Amino acid sequence: xxxxxxxxxxxxxxxxxxxxxxxxxxxxxxxxxxxxxxxxxxxxxxxxxxxxxxxxxxxxxxxxxxxxxxxxxxxxxxxxxxxxxxxxxxxxxxxxxxxxxxxxxxxxxxxxxxxxxxxxxxxxxxxxxxxxxxxxxxxxxxxxxxxxxxxxxxxxxxxxxxxxxxxxxxxxxxxxxxxxxxxxxxxxxxxxxxxxxxxxxxxxxxxxxxxxxxxxxxxxxxxxxxxxxxxxxxxxxxxxxxxxxxxxxxxxxxxxxxxxxxxxxxxxxxxxxxxxxxxxxxxxxxxxxxxxxxxxxxxxxxxxxxxxxxxxxxxxxxxxxxxxxxxxxxxxxxxxxxxxxxxxxxxxxxxxxxxxxxxxxxxxxxxxxxxxxxxxxxxxxxxxxxxxxxxxxxxxxxxxxxxxxxxxxxxxxxxxxxxxxxxxxxxxxxxxxxxxxxxxxxxxxxxxxxxxxxxxxxxxxxxxxxxxxxxxxxxxxxx
Amino acid sequence: xxxxxxxxxxxxxxxxxxxxxxxxxxxxxxxxxxxxxxxxxxxxxxxxxxxxxxxxxxxxxxxxxxxxxxxxxxxxxxxxxxxxxxxxxxxxxxxxxxxxxxxxxxxxxxxxxxxxxxxxxxxxxxxxxxxxxxxxxxxxxxxxxxxxxxxxxxxxxxxxxxxxxxxxxxxxxxxxxxxxxxxxxxxxxxxxxxxxxxxxxxxxxxxxxxxxxxxxxxxxxxxxxxxxxxxxxxxxxxxxxxxxxxxxxxxxxxxxxxxxxxx
Numbered sequence: 141x142x143x144x145x146x147x148x149x150x151x152x153x154x155x156x157x158x159x160x161x162x163x164x165x166x167x168x169x170x171x172x173x174x175x176x177x178x179x180x181x182x183x184x185x186x187x188x189x190x191x192x193x194x195x196x197x198x199x200x201x202x203x204x205x206x207x208x209x210x211x212x213x214x215x216x217x218x219x220x221x222x223x224x225x226x227x228x229x230x231x232x233x234x235x236x237x238x239x240x241x242x243x244x245x246x247x248x249x250x251x252x253x254x255x256x257x258x259x260x261x262x263x264x265x266x267x268x269x270x271x272x273x274x275x276x277x278x279x280x281x282x283x284x285x286x287x288x289x290x291x292x293x294x295x296x297x298x299x300x301x302x303x304x305x306x307x308x309x310x311x312x313x314x315x316x317x318x319x320x321x322x323x324x325x326x327x328x329x330x331x332x333x334x335x336x337x338x339x340x341x342x343x344x345x346x347x348x349x350x351x352x353x354x355x356x357x358x359x360x361x362x363x364x365x366x367x368x369x370x371x372x373x374x375x376x377x378x379x380x381x382x383x384x385x386x387x388x389x390x391x392x393x394x395x396x397x398x399x400x401x402x403x404x405x406x407x408x409x410x411x412x413x414x415x416x417x418x419x420x421x422x423x424x425x426x427x428x429x430x431x432x433x434x435x436x437x438x439x440x441x442x443x444x445x446x447x448x449x450x451x452x453x454x455x456x457x458x459x460x461x462x463x464x465x466x467x468x469x470x471x472x473x474x475x476x477x478x479x480x481x482x483x484x485x486x487x488x489x490x491x492x493x494x495x496x497x498x499x500x501x502x503x504x505x506x507x508x509x510x511x512x513x514x515x516x517x518x519x520x521x522x523x524x525x526x527x528x529x530x531x532x533x534x535x536x537x538x539x540x541x542x543x544x545x546x547x548x549x550x551x552x553x554x555x556x557x558x559x560x561x562x563x564x565x566x567x568x569x570x571x572x573x574x575x576x577x578x579x580x581x582x583x584x585x586x587x588x589x590x591x592x593x594x595x596x597x598x599x600x601x602x603x604x605x606x607x608x609x610x611x612x613x614x615x616x617x618x619x
Numbered sequence: 620x621x622x623x624x625x626x627x628x629x630x631x632x633x634x635x636x637x638x639x640x641x642x643x644x645x646x647x648x649x650x651x652x653x654x655x656x657x658x659x660x661x662x663x664x665x666x667x668x669x670x671x672x673x674x675x676x677x678x679x680x681x682x683x684x685x686x687x688x689x690x691x692x693x694x695x696x697x698x699x700x701x702x703x704x705x706x707x708x709x710x711x712x713x714x715x716x717x718x719x720x721x722x723x724x725x726x727x728x729x730x731x732x733x734x735x736x737x738x739x740x741x742x743x744x745x746x747x748x749x750x751x752x753x754x755x756x757x758x759x760x761x762x763x764x765x766x767x768x769x770x771x772x773x774x775x776x777x778x779x780x781x782x783x784x785x786x787x788x789x790x791x792x793x794x795x796x797x798x799x800x801x802x803x804x805x806x807x808x809x810x811x812x813x814x815x816x817x818x819x820x821x822x823x824x825x826x827x828x829x830x831x832x833x834x835x836x837x838x839x840x841x842x843x844x845x846x847x848x849x850x851x852x853x854x855x856x857x858x859x860x861x862x863x864x865x866x867x868x869x870x871x872x873x874x875x876x877x878x879x880x881x882x
Contacts, residue, residue, distance in 0.1 A: 158805045167809075465792045469809045503803060505796025505810070506667060508763035522708070528669025547798065551665055555673035558628065558659040559680070568632050583842060593804030597811065598839030601633070608631045608638035612654050 144233070144438075145262045146492035147292070150476030152499035157470040166302055166471050173301055174462045180408035181459060181513070188404070197397045199517040202453035205390055206443060212355045212388050213434065219358030223420025225430040232437045233263030236382055239433050240265060240347065241272045243380055249274075249344050252376075255362060255369040256280035257349025258456055259382050259435055261293060261478045262491070265347070276347065277339055279368035281332050288315045294472030294480060296458040297406055302471050336368065346376035346427070350383035351455070352398060353432070355390045359419045360432070363402060363412045370416050379418075379427035384435050386452035398455060401515035405457035438491040447526045451486050453516040458483075460510035460520060466503055475500060482510035486523045494527075494534045501527035546590055565609070572603045579603075620740070621651045623688035625681075625729065627698045628660035634831045637694050640858035640865055641732060644745060645692070647858075657684045663701035666709065668798045678709050682721040690739070691729040694854045696761025696829045699731040704764050731761060732854055733770040733829055743777045749859045750780035754823035756814070756837065758830040759792050771829055771853055778856060784821045788813070795836035811840045818848055827853045 150156050160166060185191050205212055217227045230236035244252055252269070254260065254276050266276045266287070278287040282300040286293050289311050293299030300308070309323040316335040321327060348369065352361040360381055362369045373379055389395065403412040421430035442448040461467045461481030472480030477488040477497065485504055489497040501524045510520040535542035542548075557567040578584045579602035587595045594600065606614075622645055626638045642652050662677030681702070685691055693699050703726035710718040736742050755775060761767045775783050794800065794810025801807075814837060818826045824847065828834050831852050838850030855865040 154803050154805065157803065161805050161809050465794070465810050466803075466806055470806055501669070502799065503806070505759070505792050505794055505799045505807065507759040507792035507796070509759075509790075509792070512763055522705075525667055525669060525705075528667075529671045530669075532669045547668070547802075548670070551668060551670050552673055555662075555665055555670070555677065559676055561657050561659065564628070564659040571632065585843075590801055593801040593807075594839070596804055597808040597843055598800075598836065599842035600835070600839055601842075603632060604635055606635060608626050608635035609654070609656060611635055611639060612642075613656070 144492040144496060145477050145479055145488045146496040147476045148496070150473070153474060153476070153503040154499065156474040156476060157466075157503070160470045160474045163471075165304070167469060169302065169304055170468055170471050173298070174468045177408055177462045181405065181462070184404045184408050184410055188400075194397060194401055195515055195517050198401050198455075198515055199450075199453060201389065201394050201397060202516055203450070205388060206386065206449055206452055209385065209388065209443065212390050213385060215390075216353055216355040216358060216388055217434075219354075219356060220420060220430075220432050221358075223358045224422060225358065225420040225432055228431060228433045230433055230435050230437070233265075233435075236263050236433050236435050236437070237265055237268035240380055240382065241269060241274065243378070243431055244269065244274050244345055245272065247345050247378055251339075251343060252276050252345040252347050253339060253343040253372045254278050254283075255346070255348035255364070255372045256283045256299075257347075257382060258296060258478060259349045259384050260347065263382070263435065263437060265382065277336075277343075279336050279340070279372055280364070281329065281366055281368075284332060284336070285311065288312075292473060293478060295461055296456050296479065296481070296483075297461075298458075302473065336371075340368075340371040340375055343372070343376045345378045345380065346372040348373055348379065348381045350381050350387050351402070352395060353383050353388045354392050354395065355388055357392050357419055359392065359417050361395065361399075362414075362416045363399070364414045364416075365407060365409075365412055367414050370414050373416050373418060374426050377427055378429040378431070379421070380431045380433065382433045382435055384437075385439050386454075402455055402457055405455075405459040405513065405515040442490045447523055448486075448490055450518050451483075451490060451523060453518055454483055454487065455516060456483075457515055459513040459515065463509040463513050464504075465507060465509065466505065475503070482520045482524075483518070486518075486520055486527060489527055489531070494531045495538075498531045498535065501525075501531055565607075568603075568607050572605070575602055620690060621653060621688075622735070623685060623691045624652055624654045625658060625661070625685065625691050625693040625698070625702075626654070627693060627695045629698075630694060630831055633835070634852065636865070637831055637852040637854050640852070640854040641692065641694050643863070644747075644854060644858040647860075648740065648742065648745060650740075653688075655684050655688070661698045661701050662709075663698055663705075664797060666701065666705055671709065671712065674709060675713055678706055678722070679718060682706075682718065682725060685725065685729075686721065689728060690735075691725075692732055692735045693729065694732045694829070694852060695831065696731050696758050696765055696767065697832060699729055699734075700760040700764035702726055702729045731765055731767060731829060733761075733767055733774055734765065736774060736857075737770040743773045745774065745777070745857050747778040747857045747859050748780050748861045748864070749778050749856045750782075751825050752782040752784060752821075752823045753825045753827055753856065754784050754786040754818060754821040755789070755853075756786055756793065756818075756826055756828045756833065757789055758828045758833040761829045762790060767829065771827075774857060775827070775853070778859075781856070784823050786823075786826075787817045787820055789817075791817075793833050793837050795833050797832070800836060807836075811836060815840050815844065815846065819846065824848055825856070826850050827856055829853055 285300040295301040305323040467481040485500040584600040662674035665674035706722040793814040794807040834850040859865040
């Protein structure tokens with residue numbers, strides 16, 4: 141696999157995070173943005189009397205669908221074909237990119253317009269098209285900002301969350317003009333509108349992702365706020381949709397649940413401004429040619445693991461990013477993936493492998509805020525811990541260095557030591573006696589090696605003279 | 620009522636006074652406390668750090684040691700969450716039907732201290748006296764895994780003499796997260812920094828919680844800053860009376876080096 145969800149040039153999370161933490165502007169932007177949307181989300185969720193049952197329903201629907209995904213996918217294929225669309229199967233990103241490139245080339249165009257889509261960023265479709273001489277224009281405002289700046293997305297929903305309006309003004313002045321642009325949001329949006337409108341009208345091929353694909357009808361759903369998605373999916377003659385195989389819902393009525401869960405969790409709105417639904421292709425309205433590219437790219441591997449599987453229930457709302465105390469401080473780029481934040485910390489290692497993203501399952505304090513807000517109840521902390529176990533095992537199996545990792549050796553020794561009461565009590569005494577070189581002046585202010593991470597900013601009290609059990613035994617003896 | 624104390628390896632070794640406080644408190648309320656000396660560690664550290672093979676024997680051991688106890692209490696939200704939420708998962712992964720059965724009812728019998736007091740024993744006023752300005756940090760596992768809600772606050776509000784002040788952004792994680800504090804020290808410290816600022820805003824001299832692990836983190840930060848505040852486990856506040864105060868620890872949270880102050 142040459143395309144994956146992970147960016148090879150970003151270092152492991154602890155190092156990437158360290159650099160991000162030093163960017164005070166970034167932390168301020170993120171702190172403001174995430175706390176605003178957090179508050180808003182609470183408001184629109186609390187007004188729903190049946191929010192918990194809705195979450196249960198969303199999760200149950202996803203679980204059931206994923207268990208029978210093979211059947212549903214074939215049903216989807218048949219429905220799309222019956223409605224006049226064509227279906228293509230892609231095992232990985234390379235295959236998907238080749239299919240899309242071929243389809244665009246067959247139309248004889250070198251420009252396409254795109255709806256914001258995570259799957260196409262995951263497989264680096266724009267880069268693949270560019271290599272074939274095709275320019276793919278992102279039409280979502282934030283995605284356009286990322287593209288014009290030759291930047292990377294740092295949030296699932298708000299890819300340019302790391303940019304402030306002055307930076308965007310400067311970028312627009314440099315790229316799409318006019319040079320007199322101010323940093324007023326309305327003016328910035330207007331500049332993008334003017335630039336995009338003309339391209340919408342000229343485009344002959346549109347490319348989209350999918351929020352949902354309904355198996356029984358062959359209907360694709362895209363939810364958005366700006367109306368650019370509506371333009372891309374209705375104006376061009378040819379529409380190509382790249383859809384992860386997990387986006388499928390069996391029945392039309394299943395949308396009822398997800399169309400309530402997604403906007404409230406995502407933009408903290410009761411309803412998203414634009415929901416575009418289309419079924420196949422027809423001569424009298426919308427695109428005359430419709431292609432659905434069904435993308436695996438590692439998803440069936442996740443499907444095969446009982447705990448990993450729930451990751452595929454994700455509807456990409458990004459509520460977990462907005463509540464995550466780690467994401468709020470480091471931003472998205474530190475995760476080195478198109479999927480940042482808590483969901484990225486479990487999804488990226490599954491898609492890209494532990495070698496590329498093995499530090500991500502550890503990029504969490506396991507506070508559980510993500511699980512609490514997830515509209516489809518993905519138990520992210522449990523999957524994180526499950527992946528940590530896999531990451532540790534793979535590292536130990538891969539190299540001697542992994543086998544001799546100090547943390548691994550220490551925890552193995554501790555586990556042995558805690559296996560019997562005798563050994564445990566001896567370890568306690570050993571710790572107390574062995575700490576004297578460190579515990580001067582009543583507190584430990586510097587620890588050696590890896591443990592030094594603790595004493596960078598935190599003191600430690602020495603182990604007291606008497607353990608609890610010693611006190612207890614003394615008390616029992618004196619009774 | 621007979622109550623078995625699950626002290627946790629962490630409290631046993633580093634925070635013995637918290638255990639003493641639990642014993643003092645429960646005996647004052649007229650209960651019999653037993654302490655099975657065979658207990659060591661619940662395996663949480665191994666499980667959460669991704670060493671599940673190493674956690675398994677500790678889970679087995681815990682299930683064996685506490686097999687016959689009907690009521691188990693622990694002054695640690697995260698260790699109780701380990702027993703209640705993760706033991707069934709570890710047992711299932713082991714594929715051992717006996718272990719699956721053994722941990723099945725363990726979660727229902729194991730309580731975090733404030734759960735035991737409020738839900739099981741039905742008390743909110745434990746007769747404590749603690750004349751200090753205190754703020755409460757809801758530790759994540761107690762809050763989001765055990766859902767202990769406002770039980771600690773209800774207990775604290777009933778303490779005589781206490782000046783209880785609300786912690787801003789209370790539900791934000793302090794950044795401890797076990798090995799996270801070391802592996803991702805920079806991010807962890809950035810989180811701690813905001814928590815310390817919130818504590819400072821309250822003007823409290825004591826930051827309390829239901830978990831000494833978070834308190835070691837917050838207390839360690841306060842100590843490094845030479846802040847005019849320190850961390851103290853909630854059990855020690857609830858155990859304090861006019862006749863027998865549990866004392867105010869030094870900044871840094873470890874309370875063992877301080878002798879019990881006799882009034």
